[in-house]
Amino acid sequence: MTLDSFSQRRHGRAVFATMAPDDRAAIGTVHDDLRAAGYDETGIRALSGIPLLDLHPAAFHHLDRHVLGTDPLSAAIRLFLLDRAVAEQAVRSFLSGPSLDVLLSLGVLRRADDGFRSQVHITCVDGFLLATDTGRYSGWWTGADDLGDRVMYAGYDSVGLAGIAPRDRVGRTLDLCSGSGIQSLVASRYSEEVVGVDINPRAIRFARFNAALNGIENATFVLGDLLGPVSGQEYDRVVSNPPFVPEVPGERHLHYRDGGPDGERLLARIVSGAGQILAPGGLMSLTTDLFNLDDLPRRIGEWLGARDGFDVLVLVERRLPLWAYADTHASHAPTTTERTAYAARMVDALDDAGIDSIHTGYIVVRRQPGDRPRPGDVRTVGIAGSVTRPAGSHVTDHFRFLDFLDRDVDGDADGVLRPNPAVSLVTTVKPAGPATHRLVAPEDDYLADVEISDLTKKLWEAAASSDVRWSVIRGSALGPVAEELVRQGALTLRES
Known part of the structure; x- marks a missing residue:
């Protein structure tokens, strides 16, 4: 239409x-x-x-x-x-x-x-x-x-993306599939210039109104298909909330929602453009449904063409039953009978597409800084429930830690481990059996509550009471424990 x-x-x-x-x-x-x-x-x-x-x-x-x-x-x-x-x-x-x-x-x-x-x-x-x-x-x-x-x-996906995308000060940000312009509005706070692109002329008009409504002067919106209007340009940040729902054969294509038979048609096109559009050190943050999570790193590598020169962080919120996912996306059907029938057709379409698991979450792609690319790192991290508050500092810390480890190959780097101030250690003593220890962060949407071992507890308590230097624990049994806590967002490492 x-x-x-x-x-x-x-x-x-x-x-x-x-x-x-x-x-x-x-x-x-x-x-x-x-x-x-x-x-x-x-x-x-x-x-x-x-x-x-x-x-x-x-x-x-x-x-x-x-x-x-x-x-x-x-x-x-x-x-x-x-x-x-x-x-x-x-x-x-x-x-x-x-x-x-x-x-x-x-x-x-x-x-x-x-x-x-x-x-x-x-x-x-x-x-x-x-x-x-x-x-x-x-x-x-x-x-x-x-x-x-x-x-x-x-919805929760667009609000979550605004929370996950890092907000450190940058020059230029690109918002693909900009819709109402919400990502552009948020990015206008930390970017000198923002460009939003959408294929829907109605969305462009809404976004321009929203910029005026909020007094934003540094965001512009252009009509076009993904990277077409900005070909040849580089950006420090790219944010995108593309249509990502698998289509049901024979049903009308919903431009704002449908992402092809496997849901990844636009996602693949956007990620494959990372090398063209991202400046060195630049980040591309996307919100999407994560299909067949175990195989996702391989597919991302295919979209990028080669992992060398790129690091990828996959953030996983929660798993959705296929039938519940289909029922949610049948909500536009006018009657209960039609909704049930549409959901059944979507379940069949998911099976035909080879989709057997669905998680909600985010993908962050970084073009490595510098002109000597190293093998890429693809990491999957489970985070807390829905992200409704800024959590992008954890994403920044993740990639900063990768660069630190790269510099520390020969033991030349050092830093201090400190606990995330939003995290608390909770110990539960049972009438019978050993005590259990958990790290919890109810005010931090990034860190999922996690049960930890006695060894991890000792490291956490040491970091909370005094400086723990990376050079001291490097190569010991505490090294991998510290790495995992940093990746989860429970610890931070500050270089010295």
Whole structure:
């Protein structure tokens, strides 16, 4: 289908199609008005009792009728999150005249039932306001014919990618499959320049609006197919949330979601371009479903062409049953019968594609610094549940540690091991049997709780009480233990 026919067909014009540079000031007023009403992650959760990432249409009626009040924040939540028509007086309680005018002119709001209704959602992610299409198969999207146009809502995968991608200061960042622009917005904080690329013209317009809404001046968005618009350029960072769901044969292709028969069509193209697009030392961070995890390192090597010169970190969150995965992706089906049938066809398609395991997670590819590539390191690390907070410093530490080990081949490097301050040692004494020891980090989304041995406990306690030098434990039984703790994010190594 032709991308971006939805708003024209349903509402007579395309959302954000008329946005001009002169609109930026009024769009900034929308931001200020919403913030003044308390419209942010904290305020919305406090009022609704539900984290924004867990907001679902099944809760809309309950929130509307039995939870929200008549205050401005409640009106804003109804309008921009619950797909409700809101009376004009209530809308004007939190939107000023210039804000209301620009949202009407851009097609965000339309008049309905003596009030207004929003054609988009405005949610909050990482301190930003973010306009997306209405999410989780709301009433706007009544069938697969509409879904190809969709600019995805911010889910756990997009929020997780924003958390996993390192945030140390860099020059240029590229956001592939940029969608609403959320990765570009986050990257604008640590990059001098950000370029977002998407094949969907509707997504480009949403992303440009979101940049204006948040007052971001250093991000631009261009229409195109992956690396096509930026051929010949190098970037210090690449972030991407590509479509990665395996397609069901005979079903309509959903541009925002489907990644070919095995789910890896776009992923493979992006990773294979790492050598062209990454500057030396540059990082490419992707969120994706990880299919057949044991074989994934081999496939990544094939995509890269050769592992020499690249290091890869695969971060694994959790394993999903195939039937549950298929049922989740059948949610757009209008009836229970159709949803069950679609899920069954997807299970069959997964089997035909040779997919027997699915994990959620991330892939980070680094082009090695310098001009003398060494054999690449591909490492898989299990991390805690869903990443909802910044954790990219652990990724930076991982690659820094690889470089340290490379320099330490002849025993020339040294450093001090220190514990991650977010990690605690918990010992459980049982009535019978030996005590067990665990490292836990409830405030760190990277480090998974892990049971450790008595030897690891001794190293941890030593690092917590005094400096443990790498030169002292190198070559001893504690060396491999320390390496594993550093890779897990429980210890850090600072060179000296």
